[in-house]
Amino acid sequence: MIELSILLDRMSLNERAVIDETKDYLRISHLAFGAAQQIARVIDVESWQDVRVEDAADSLLRVDALFGADQGALIGPLSVVLQKPQGQENIVALITMAGLRQWLETESDARICRVASLERSFRSWTTNFVPWDAELIPPTDAPFEFCNPRRTVQSFGPSRSITESVGRWLVLSAGPGAEESSAFAEWRSVATAKLLPTLASEVLGTPDQLVFGSSRRVRTTISDTSFSHEHYLGVARLSQWIYEDPRAVDTKHTLASDEIARQLSQGASRDAVLSAVERSMDAAKRAYAFVLQEINRDALAALSDLRALVTEEITRISTLTTQLATAVATALGIGVSLVAARVIFDSSPLLIFALMVVVVAYVTTVAKLGADQIVLSEKARGAWRDHLYKFVATSEYNRLVDEPAEMAAKSFRRMRWLGVGVVLFTFFVVSGFALPDDVVDRVAQLIQVTSIGS
Template sequence: MSVILLAELLDRLSADGAFIRESENDVSASGLAVEAATNIIAICEELGWEFNLFDSAGTEWLDDDLLQDFAPYRLRLHKPSTIGDTLELLTNTGFAEWLRVGHSATNWKVARLRQPIFTHARMLQPWGEAEPFQPSLPTKSPRSLVREFGPERAAPEDVQPWLLRDEANVLINDEATKVWVNASVCALLNSLADEIDPADSKLKFKGPPKLSISLPDECNNLADQIGIDHFNDLQRAANWVFENEREAELRHNLLANDIARSAGGNSTDFQYLLSNISASLDGAKVAYQVSLSDLGRDTLKMLADLRKAVTEETAKVTDATRQLVTSVAGALAISLGLIAVRVNAAASYELIVAVMIVVAAYVGVIIYSGYSFIQLQRQLRSDWQPRLYRFLPLSEYENMVSKPANQSERTFFRVAWAGGIGIAALTAIVIFGWWDNSTKTNIIDSSTMKQNPETSQGAKAIGQSLVTNSEAIINIESKVAPDESVGPTSVEMAELDAQPEDTTPSKEGKSNDYHP
């Protein structure tokens, strides 16, 4: 395939001293002799790739006849455009550079790669192939576990691009695979150390006893030095450490301590570390199983305390809701009573308004105190969750703590809104209502008397008649002897005799009174 031939030619030129630099869209080759430039141009024309040719003076050449006097030449090859989240790399030189720098693409296509490499973060496959890929869930960053004091971090920010999903799917049988294995070994060893010395870049394991490992200055041939077996042991150890984000810190410490105990004081060669990595992994797993019993007891105790705290918090919010309901109900009853008093009695307007304001203020204080308590509990949960319950995933913490608390809080807020609106409405009615008919039941409107004079005169005549009848009864009683009993019949006859002949008022407004 012409693409592979072009990639191999460029890598050979790079090994011979030419400067090869590959970006996302093009490849730049400098320091080319006439023959090398001619061979590259021929392959590009066969592939149909566009290119630009420059001589040693920087002048662009449009003629294919190259002269030795103008050498060395520089070529810039334009790669075909990519579709989607893909990075296409032509040379192993560019592949190694991009592995060191990093790229966000999840699908890498490498021209000289003969087998696909599936990691947790990206898929590397030969040029022209396309397979679907889904990255794994993120895990803990090695930079949060490895101590470094230098200006540049040696530990990778994300370990997933260097972890294989299946350890048996890689064979170190081509140059591109070796490039990736070299980068993976360096990244994983830097991720497993306790500390990286900024002066000499040594990997330190605390132990005891302490262990210090020096990596080779050039990591270009690590794949040939360690072999596939030791590489797979390193992959298994790193996968075990970082497979669970919550337990990564504990497993990292256990493995680092076991590596120091296995290789400490014997050698500073990283080969000795890799030869004992399998035994160190087994020891770390045993220590992890032992620690699970104590960790399990502490975890259960913390979960029980968390359950108790959530129950108490929801109970307090429920009590606050119940208190609010009671206060709102009492306030509504008082408000309706004040409205009834204001309608049916000539009560003081200022007194009724003052009582209503006190009632509304009481309900407002109850609502404010409940709201302040809820806000305080929310702040406490957000402050203490990363410190005490960091071992719980956010989804589980939401189900066990946040959702029950939010449900009780929503009930309080609904009651507060409904009660507050109701009390506010009744307060407005009491203060700004119209009470024109408030005194009609107790006082006769004097204006009605002035507007109907005939009715007024009739009322006066009736009053005079009642006075006359009373005087007649008193006169009859005075004629009876003191020792003489007066029967009911005589009294009734006297009352009948004393009745006036006509009590109907005259047209002039006067009455005919009877005088015995």
């Protein structure tokens, strides 16, 4: 298979063949008769599910026809079509450099890629690239996922012109000498071309038309896609720094893009853009550190305001609890006074009953208003959490805000139920003294019947 790979890559380089390779088949077309014979001599028919030859008249022939007596009847140019054996779903096997280039342009989710022209293994964050005869070791899952650049970079063309996965184009590990192979160089060029648009603020139409910067916008066109290893390292480092943290991706991307634009002029060349990318890393990091200082300063001020708000809320709930306790104590005192007035001075029963109804209504209103204010406070805390205090971890926010406020609210709720119970008991006791005896007897009988029925 290695011999076939070398032959096909040489033919493609010398424009003696056009290669179309996918996971399922390999098609070599535009072949002269002698080139088709060369390919046929190195093909191991047993290694392929199906091998056939096509001529310009769309005649399907076996490989033996290239060496048979009727070979003069073939009409050129010829095509050789090789159907690959059915492999595993997450493994792709590529014979040619053209096939590797074509596969890299797709959004395949294969985890292992066997490449005939690869000499040493290397691994990106999503895929293991291994030589043809190497042992297939299942890749381990990456410790985290990078952010999707399509959500950060504006695209005025097809959204798929921007890569969805930065990790696919970042080297996680490489064997000694892997960078020297032609297959790695091909992957590196495609990876650099895929990562460059992720650094731009806008992509116009195609991935080679880039706009850097937000306030000062610089348009460039990257037409040459042959990149060195140093070019790749500069682009890869900056792209990894931007997209590794989902909370800071927008800030980092804006700072990096603005710094690149600051160093460029309109219509800058490819080399100028790559040099600006390499130099902008340190400047963007310093700018981000300054932003973090400002954010920390604002965060401290916001936390100070949050502490004041929590303290104010707890004080307000404590005041409500105190008001409710005072109302209950007042109601209890009034109830005792009304009973004494009924017994000693024989006051009007209807007047005593009416005063007690007013007392119960007052205590109930105080309890209801307090409960409503607590509900409003809980909704307000939810709004603060979602809009003003996202930078505070959920566990810390619960410990600093929700738990203290909930403890104060529980104290009010206990007082509410205890107070309402005491006031209702007082109401029934006073009503027993205030209402006529026959009314009390009827109420007692009604309570007794209801108890027996239940």
